[in-house]
Amino acid sequence: MQKSIDRYKAYTKDTVNNKTQVKADALSLAKKLEALEDTKRKILGENLGGCSTEELHFLEGKIEKSLRVIRGKKTQLLEQQIAKLKEKERTLLKDNEDLRGKQRNLEAPLLLSAPNCVAPLQPEQEPVPRDEDVETELYIGLPGVRCSSRRSGQAK
Template sequence: MQETLKRYKIHARDLCSNSRASEEGTQQRMHEVTVVAENIDLLEDSKRKLMGENLESCSWNELHELEDQMERGLRNIRGRKNQLLEEQVEQLKDWERQLQEENALLQKQVSYCSSQSVICFKSPSRLI
């Protein structure tokens, strides 16, 4: 009987400590949820301001900071746009070079055919 009571007390103590740990974990998660919700609110407010909404409540310093953020964003956008345009120009130059090489080959074929008085069929890769 003593052994049974001893096991009961140990089990009850373990349940109590598990309950406290579970409660502390729940409180920790609730705190984390609150922090995340506050961060979401701040980000949504910042987004609205960047979109030009709800600017009436902004101070001069906040408006100046928003202007700086937008200028940095525009610089980044223009930089990326210029990079893409430069890449496109390089691709077009490569294509132009390929077309010029193909044109030179075709001109050689035409010249050969006309000098040989042979009927040739046009093919960009070879004489037929």
């Protein structure tokens, strides 16, 4: 029975010690949090009236350091994006060249099998008129009759 009482006392003593330790830790964390919030307000430009010149120079250095880090990160991200876009450009150029090669391979048999045909990507050429195909005389009447207005004075 005495052992049980001793264990209980030891447990409650440890609990009391733990409670005081937890309270001290909570107080310490609350002070750190308040200091961080105060620093944050100062960095954001709030409540600077009570700051000394040393504090202002310290804040200025801290802000400049933060800006360098941010600019470095931004530069790194932009360089990565540029590298990805260049790789994509190389891939697209290669794909484009492959497609042009396939097109040439498909057009070559067509040109060989039908030499009179016009290639699909070439503009159409108008046929050159021959002098023998052109009629320049004026005929009046039905197409089969062929009465010239100059030759005959008859009107139908």
